[in-house]
Amino acid sequence: MKKTLMFRTLESRIYMIFTLMIFAAVFVMQLVSFRFTMNTVRNSTLANNRILLGQLVKQIDSYIAGMEQISMAVQDDLQLITFLQNGGDSSSTVYRSIQQRLGNYIEARNDISDIIIVGQAGGIIPGNPDMDLNPWVNIADKEWYRSALEAGGATVVSSSYVQNIVAGRYSWVVSLSREIVSPLDGKSLGILLVDLKFNRIKDLCQSLVVGSKGYNFIIDPDRNYIFHPSQQLIYSELRMEPIDSIYSLLDNENESFYHENDRYFMIETSSLTGWHLISVTYESDIVTDWQYVQISYAFLGLILFLIVGLATNRISSGITRPIRKLQKIMQSVDTGEFQLVGAIKATEEIRELAREYDTMVGHIRKLMDENIKEQELKRKSDLKALQAQINPHFLYNTLDSIIWMGEMGQNREVVLMTSALSKLFRISISRGRELINISDEIAHVESYLTIQKMRYKDKFEYEIDIDPDLYKSSILKITLQPLVENAIYHGIKEVDHKGLIRITGEEFGEKIKLEVVDNGKGMTEEELENLNTMLSSTPGSSGLFRQGTGVLNVHERIQLYFGNKYGLSYFPSSGGGIRIMIIIPRAELEK
Amino acid sequence: MKNWYLFLLSLVAAFILFMILSFFYNHTSSEELELSEPIQIVFKSIKGQPMDFWEVVEQGIDEAAKEFGVQVNISGPRYEREINRQINILNAVIDENPPLIILAANDFKRLVASVERADSMGIPVITIDSGIESDIPVSFIATDNIDAGNKAGREMKRLIALNENKIIAIVSHIKETSSAINREAGVREALSSEDIIGTWFCDVETEKAYAITLELLKNREIGGIVALNEVATLGVAKAIDEQQASDRVFVVGFDNAVRELAYLEEGIIKATVVQRPYNMGYLSIKTAVEYLKGEKVETFLDTDSILITKDNMFKREYQELLFPVGNQ
Numbered sequence: 001m002k003k004t005l006m007f008r009t010l011e012s013r014i015y016m017i018f019t020l021m022i023f024a025a026v027f028v029m030q031l032v033s034f035r036f037t038m039n040t041v042r043n044s045t046l047a048n049n050r051i052l053l054g055q056l057v058k059q060i061d062s063y064i065a066g067m068e069q070i071s072m073a074v075q076d077d078l079q080l081i082t083f084l085q086n087g088g089d090s091s092s093t094v095y096r097s098i099q100q101r102l103g104n105y106i107e108a109r110n111d112i113s114d115i116i117i118v119g120q121a122g123g124i125i126p127g128n129p130d131m132d133l134n135p136w137v138n139i140a141d142k143e144w145y146r147s148a149l150e151a152g153g154a155t156v157v158s159s160s161y162v163q164n165i166v167a168g169r170y171s172w173v174v175s176l177s178r179e180i181v182s183p184l185d186g187k188s189l190g191i192l193l194v195d196l197k198f199n200r201i202k203d204l205c206q207s208l209v210v211g212s213k214g215y216n217f218i219i220d221p222d223r224n225y226i227f228h229p230s231q232q233l234i235y236s237e238l239r240m241e242p243i244d245s246i247y248s249l250l251d252n253e254n255e256s257f258y259h260e261n262d263r264y265f266m267i268e269t270s271s272l273t274g275w276h277l278i279s280v281t282y283e284s285d286i287v288t289d290w291q292y293v294q295i296s297y298a299f300l301g302l303i304l305f306l307i308v309g310l311a312t313n314r315i316s317s318g319i320t321r322p323i324r325k326l327q328k329i330m331q332s333v334d335t336g337e338f339q340l341v342g343a344i345k346a347t348e349e350i351r352e353l354a355r356e357y358d359t360m361v362g363h364i365r366k367l368m369d370e371n372i373k374e375q376e377l378k379r380k381s382d383l384k385a386l387q388a389q390i391n392p393h394f395l396y397n398t399l400d401s402i403i404w405m406g407e408m409g410q411n412r413e414v415v416l417m418t419s420a421l422s423k424l425f426r427i428s429i430s431r432g433r434e435l436i437n438i439s440d441e442i443a444h445v446e447s448y449l450t451i452q453k454m455r456y457k458d459k460f461e462y463e464i465d466i467d468p469d470l471y472k473s474s475i476l477k478i479t480l481q482p483l484v485e486n487a488i489y490h491g492i493k494e495v496d497h498k499g500l501i502r503i504t505g506e507e508f509g510e511k512i513k514l515e516v517v518d519n520g521k522g523m524t525e526e527e528l529e530n531l532n533t534m535l536s537s538t539p540g541s542s543g544l545f546r547q548g549t550g551v552l553n554v555h556e557r558i559q560l561y562f563g564n565k566y567g568l569s570y571f572p573s574s575g576g577g578i579r580i581m582i583i584i585p586r587a588e589l590e591k
Numbered sequence: 592m593k594n595w596y597l598f599l600l601s602l603v604a605a606f607i608l609f610m611i612l613s614f615f616y617n618h619t620s621s622e623e624l625e626l627s628e629p630i631q632i633v634f635k636s637i638k639g640q641p642m643d644f645w646e647v648v649e650q651g652i653d654e655a656a657k658e659f660g661v662q663v664n665i666s667g668p669r670y671e672r673e674i675n676r677q678i679n680i681l682n683a684v685i686d687e688n689p690p691l692i693i694l695a696a697n698d699f700k701r702l703v704a705s706v707e708r709a710d711s712m713g714i715p716v717i718t719i720d721s722g723i724e725s726d727i728p729v730s731f732i733a734t735d736n737i738d739a740g741n742k743a744g745r746e747m748k749r750l751i752a753l754n755e756n757k758i759i760a761i762v763s764h765i766k767e768t769s770s771a772i773n774r775e776a777g778v779r780e781a782l783s784s785e786d787i788i789g790t791w792f793c794d795v796e797t798e799k800a801y802a803i804t805l806e807l808l809k810n811r812e813i814g815g816i817v818a819l820n821e822v823a824t825l826g827v828a829k830a831i832d833e834q835q836a837s838d839r840v841f842v843v844g845f846d847n848a849v850r851e852l853a854y855l856e857e858g859i860i861k862a863t864v865v866q867r868p869y870n871m872g873y874l875s876i877k878t879a880v881e882y883l884k885g886e887k888v889e890t891f892l893d894t895d896s897i898l899i900t901k902d903n904m905f906k907r908e909y910q911e912l913l914f915p916v917g918n919q
Contacts, residue, residue, distance in 0.1 A: 136856045162914045231911040232869040
């Protein structure tokens with residue numbers, strides 16, 4: 001989960017793409033160079049093998065050549081020729097001395113198995129006087145004999161075979177045979193056989209091998225195996241040599257080796273014998289420590305990866321870090337603050353982005369300020385609309401009362417009422433201000449009460465008991481008067497007993513609590529509850545309000561000005577009437 | 592925060608790289624079996640005559656060991672008749688806990704207990720040349736002796752038709768050996784229409800075979816003797832040679848001791864059935880390697896036998912078989 005989340009970020013994507021691309025590049029590079037290294041090693045090994053094979057051919061050739069020299073020496077032996085021509089007794093001294101000389105050759109060269117001369121007349125001179133000829137052998141049938149006759153004086157090199165000419169002895173040899181021709185009349189005198197110990201060739205082939213598994217083998221022109229380290233496997237077909245493919249190398253100058261599975265074959269031909277020498281090299285012997293090459297390549301790959309990985313990380317985080325920083329600052333929008341990015345250390349693109357963002361934030365801030373101002377204006381106009389106007393009925397009733405009192409000649413009362421009315425208007429205008437001192441508000445309500453008391457002929461009494469500490473506190477103008485008006489018209493006017501209106505005011509925590517209490521008609525508990533519910537609900541929803549719109553207006557104005565925490569609430573009073581409680585914040589009026 | 596996966600990614604990538612690079616050369620080298628211990632081989636006998644049967648088996652083993660890159664260790668009693676000694680040697684070999692044991696059993700039954708012990712220790716056993724009376728060995732690599740006996744029998748049948756004397760005798764080597772039992776069965780199968788007077792056992796002693804033959808030659812109607820192994824053949828041939836009876840008694844033998852081949856050339860032995868010990872040794876290791884690699888191996892592998900007569904003994908393809916190139 002975490003991983004998929006991580007690859008969704010720009011940084012991890014950049015990193016991933018870079019890594020994959022570099023992986024592919026390093027992989028291809030390593031593969032190519034690894035193959036190249038292997039090829040180089042293989043080619044140089046094979047080149048060495050070819051030299052080795054060349055040496056083997058040379059050694060075998062020189063070995064055969066050495067033997068041929070002996071055969072030449074024997075055939076040039078005049079005594080021998082005379083002996084063969086005349087036919088001689090095996091007990092003769094000539095026979096003995098010839099045998100002696102042949103014996104010397106055998107002794108001098110421990111790689112000669114036998115030297116035998118077969119006379120045309122049938123006489124046989126063995127190089128070793130102690131040996132018994134195998135009575136069951138018909139020499140005329142022997143291949144070395146027949147091919148020497150056919151060759152007519154040239155040396156014939158046989159393939160490897162088991163020589164059974166000596167009784168009870170079966171030895172592996174390669175035979176050199178040639179016809180001895182009389183230098184006098186060109187007549188055939190007999191056949192000279194020089195048997196070479198095959199072990200010598202075998203040892204040569206086995207000594208010049210490469211690696212633990214490599215081997216050499218020899219094939220004669222008729223494709224018979226002269227030597228193969230595991231000839232029996234060849235004949236029982238447990239091992240196959242791709243002879244045809246190897247032979248095709250002889251016609252192809254460009255190819256120096258033939259590759260099959262894990263073996264490499266190379267062929268050289270001995271000019272002296274016509275034998276084909278083939279060397280076999282195993283792949284595992286060529287590059288013995290390919291694992292080390294491999295490990296070092298893998299290690300190199302790892303280091304490259306780490307370096308490139310770190311670099312990629314730097315590049316990707318270099319791109320994304322300024323973006324992240326920008327993003328963090330932009331997040332401040334969520335909380336409502338509009339921070340500016342300001343100068344940032346980043347590439348030109350990011351800086352451009354930051355500048356544009358800052359411009360945008362500037363615009364937004366300006367718009368927000370304008371909005372606040374507009375709201376303020378709207379609120380003010382709302383307040384104005386809600387501001388209780390002096391009831392015109394009240395005005396002309398009061399003026400009627402003044403006229404009436406004037407006619408009656410009650411000058412003192414006229415003055416009192418007129419000055420109260422004047423005060424009432426002065427305060428309610430208050431030079432257009434919303435807020436006034438509580439003391440002014442008291443004066444306002446007192447003027448109103450004075451007028452009403454005179455009009456209603458002492459139908460009620462009133463008491464104002466407000467903490468003088470609060471006099472300097474501010475209050476929305478015309479807060480108390482509508483409540484008092486309400487108490488008179490809906491409370492006291494309805495009852496027969498003398499009414500009492502009490503206005504109290506006290507500090508209430510950080511707020512101010514004002515109360516207007518009457519002992520008028522009062523309300524049922526249900527009605528009070530309905531009123532309170534109405535007050536706490538959305539302002540302006542007061543449809544039919546028995547209490548008159550004035551009280552509701554006061555409530556809405558307080559809430560509009562100070563917030564929903566403030567406002568009015570109704571309670572039953574102990575005197576049977578109602579008690580209206582006003583809560584407003586406590587604040588001094590600004591000058 | 593990203594450093595760990597950066598590091599991990601690089602490691603994984605390098606590892607993948609390594610694996611892929613390995614793959615290119617693995618196909619040649621991973622085929623080689625890596626064994627900490629050598630494969631143990633217990634022969635019927637060791638240090639016999641140069642170029643005898645077991646030495647050629649050993650050559651085949653060495654060639655295969657080289658080719659497949661495994662180590663081998665060969666042990667065995669001095670003589671084939673030393674069955675108890677072979678059991679002791681086998682037990683000692685088992686205690687070394689080798690990866691595999693190749694056994695040429697000197698007794699069909701008495702080596703079973705030891706082989707069972709090897710099996711209980713989880714050591715696989717391959718038997719060569721002569722098996723044991725058990726299903727435990729994972730493979731048995733030998734000359735199909737019934738077939739080899741059959742070849743000898745058929746040759747004898749051909750020869751006896753040319754002979755006035757029609758009675759045939761069999762000289763076997765040892766009674767309770769599977770090779771003797773099977774060869775005799777093969778011979779008798781091929782000669783079912785001929786008159787076989789009986790089988791004699793020489794207990795792998797030339798002198799005894801010689802003595803038996805002298806006894807048999809007293810019977811003037813004897814026209815053929817089939818000798819079932821090298822020792823028996825040499826004993827029989829020696830008697831025939833001395834009595835100059837090669838014209839009236841035709842011998843078909845087994846194996847290819849140098850002396851036997853001389854007898855063959857002289858005509859004292861008319862034919863001999865030879866095994867392929869080199870192939871036996873080679874195939875035993877090849878099979879062992881295949882088994883250890885977890886490949887399926889044949890429960891029986893016939894290494895084949897060849898009938899050699901005077902006419903074909905110097906043929907190119909048989910020369911190496913009859914006259915192994917040793918260090919003469």
